[in-house]
Amino acid sequence: MVNIKAIIMAGGKGTRLRPLTCSLPKPMVPILNKPVMEYTINLLKKHGIREIAVTVAYLPMVLIDYFGTGEKWGVNLSYYVEDEPLGTGGCVRNAEEFIDETFIVISGDALTDLDIKKAVEYHKYKTSKITIVLKKEDSPIEYGVVITNEEGKITRFLEKPSWGEVFSNTVNTGIYIIEPEVISDYKKGDIFDFSKDLFPKLLAAKVSMYGFVTDDYWCDIGDLNSYKQTHFDILDGKVNVELENLESSTGIWMGKNSVLYGDVKIIPPVYIGENCLLNKGSVLGPHTIVGDNCTLEARSVLKKSIIWNNNLIGVDTHVSGAVVCSNTRIKKRVNVYENVVIGEGSVLGDNVTVKPSLKLWPYKTIDENSVVSQNLIWGTKLRKTIFGNKGISGEINVEITPEFASKLGATYASILGGESIIVVSSGDSNATKLIANSLVAGIHTTGAQAITIDNAVLSLNNFAVRHHNANGGFCVETGSLNANNLFIEVVNENGVNIDRNLEREIENLMSREDFKRCNADQIKKTITSNNISHYYIEEGIKLIKNVQEIKKKNPKIVIASKSTSIIDLAKEFLENIGCQTRYINISNKFEDEENNINSIASRVTMSGATLGIVIQDSSADMVLIDEKGRVIESERLQFLLALTIFKTKKVKKLVLPYTFPNVIENMAKFYGVTIEKTKSNPSNVMNEILKNNETEKGVPYQFILNYHAIWAVGIIIDLLVSNSMTLGGLLDEIPAFYYTKKLVQCDWKDKGEIMRKMIEENKNNKIELFEGVKIIDDKGWALILPDNEKASFNIHTEGFTQEYAEELAVFYEDKIKKMIINQNS
Secondary structure, three states, X not given: OOOOEEEEEEOOOOHHHOOOOOOOOHHHOEEOOEEHHHHHHHHHHHOOOOEEEEEEOOOHHHHHHHHOOOHHHOOEEEEEEOOOOOHHHHHHHOOHHHOOOOEEEEEOOEEEOOOHHHHHHHHHHOOOOEEEEEEEOOOHHHOEEEEEOOOOEEEEEEEOOOHHHOOOOEEEEEEEEEOHHHHOOOOOOOOOOHHHHHHHHHHHOOOOEEEEEOOOOEEEOOOHHHHHHHHHHHHOOOOOOOOOOOEEEOOXXXXXXXXXXXXXXXXXXXXXXXXXXXXXXXXXXXXXXXXXXXEEOOOXXXXXXXXXXXXXXXXXXXXXXXXXXXXOEEOOOOEEOOOOEEOOOOEEOOOOEEOOOOEEOOOOEEOOOOEEOOOOOOOOOOOXXXXXXXXXXXXXXXXXXXXXXXXXXXXXXXXHOOOOEEEEEEOOOHHHHHHHHHHHHHHHOOOOEEEEEOOOOHHHHHHHHHHOOOOEEEEEEEOOOOOOEEEEEEEOOOOOEOOHHHHHHHHHHHHHOOOOOOOHHHOOOOEEOOOHHHHHHHHHHOOOOOHHHHHHHOOEEEEEEOOHHHHHHHHHHHHHOOOEEEEEEHHHOOOOHHHHHHHHHHXXXXXXXXXXXXXXXXXXXXXXXXXXXXXXXXXXXXXXXXHHHHHHOXXXXXXXXXXXXXXXXXXXXXXXXXXXXXXXXXXXXXXXXXXXXXXXXXEEHHHHHHHOHHHHHHHHHHHHHHOOOOHHHHHHOOOOOOEEEEEEEOOHHHHHHHHHHHHHHOOOOEEEOOOOEEEEEOOEEEEEEEOOOXXXXXXXXXXXXHHHHHHHHHHHHHHHHHHHHHHHO
């Protein structure tokens, strides 16, 4: 027995579980016909813990009415209501009169069979002030990762890390054993979180904190998939919990007064509640759960589904892989498919079909013979994570549909607020225009204002956001290699890709479909911005300091792009500053990128051009070609842009991704510039650059060079002309660097463990854990970085010779492959 008190945190709304939680707080969602929090109370009682405080917030009376004083369960329950959100730590501190000895904090909406006795003994043995119960997870990015040393002492916290920050696969379960004095600095009513506020504070103060890694079962019931999986795990015997009903035969649990009429087929494991009626010919497949007081009519079929209490499943109806909430009537010959959720009190008429992965909110009535092909709130199914390294990508009418775009527009506008202004631009194609129009429709449903730009590019869109003092923007573009692939860039009020926090907020709001909706009189008329390219060119010309000198020398520039809009914009800008231009529309000329570049390089040298520029569809990314036909791209281009900044503008700081070669620091030092490395996600780089107060026309100079290709080439021409230089001469000033990149395929589930092993194996070497694992020696470095979008690792290496850089890359490529084989053998 364990002689401590317990606090159950039970204030969760469960927004990601909707519509299951529309009328229930998350801890009251049923698992095998009883609230998930009931399992937590039983676990505490099993370990002798009977004094329990419960913190409640959302629909508190539903929970309090059910559990009462706790007498039914042999425990004493005290309730502490949050009138306003206090955070995980604040809600516990709210129970200050209860806290007078060591106590355990445990979630009321997660399921675990944790051996609490072992955890408490560990806590006491380590004389820890706080012990966090940890669990190894294959994909830890949705959790808080906790890093410990060999003794179990906590050394670092990472709250919902990106893959580049996954230095361990041990995650915070939200179960804490705490000594009261560690929260004594806070008062009742203070707002603070354990993970964000208290733990980092204690870590900085070197307070003794340990991690107890458990092999016991733990599942955070955070979404519908984990909700279903928890049921299946219990039926499969993976969780040490007692079930209410007796096991009538192997793998079949049936409650009292439940009756089988005629030939009923049950394939275990199956759980059937009390007072159920299963009629002739009905079939229950494996991993099916039926609540109390349910009727299955003749020849109804349930497979891998969870049916709550008081439901009717009609004659010849098939339900596969779905969740059906209480008091629902599903009539004859209905088909309900995989991953559907039907809210409580709904009625589905005869011959209805509900297509996969849809949600019906409570109390919906579906007329007979209907086909439900979208959620009955708004739109269609969403991916859990929709953002990649830079924006959203997918195939037109597959991942990126008009419904998806409308929902995305409504989501961003809801977050920004009803009076917000959002710029929406589309490219040349009809596909981009279709999606842009759908974004506008979604924006207008919230009462926000949309400003549209046709045949625009990303740099123009971003400029328009600032020009119109907008709150954000969308830019829809086609892929450079496949016209069916679309990209949606989402930008903030600065015209810069939104950060990961805002991406998560959009993903979470879209997943629960909780958008703002306005009345008819609040819907605004779309504004079209017709002259934005004129203002863009005008603003760009102001950046050029030697226009007259350029006009006098009249340099010849070859422009190439797959976008007519980009060619037209670049041509007009360059001719306005005094260049003569030749253009190549490469959309129909060449079959692959390499041929594109080689052919354009030949055209540059044959025409005697000063330089060539290949501008990607985004108008932010470019490739340069010097007068000798040498192609300048990737890291070499970044060196060239940095050198341009050093020579044309006195800046104190240059921001570069963490993956960039270190050689640039020597070049920067020569010009008196400090290099600041940031995480390599494009949004991180952009936003760090924007923090620089060394601006030109209100925009950081580096941002212009890096993300406005058309303006950037003008600045480079200005530098060359004013110094009587060639692009090749500027290129030759770049120091030699030896750098390589490799990609290694790896299953998502293996990433966290490989990161942990990589750190463990190199603990005696010099390593950095800023992003990924960077292993450093006196001849170079290797960075092992999990890809955020793909099931793979990226390996970046730099060496004192190219041969050494490549050797490092091959060495770590082989090491990762061996780890994968060992892990799966």
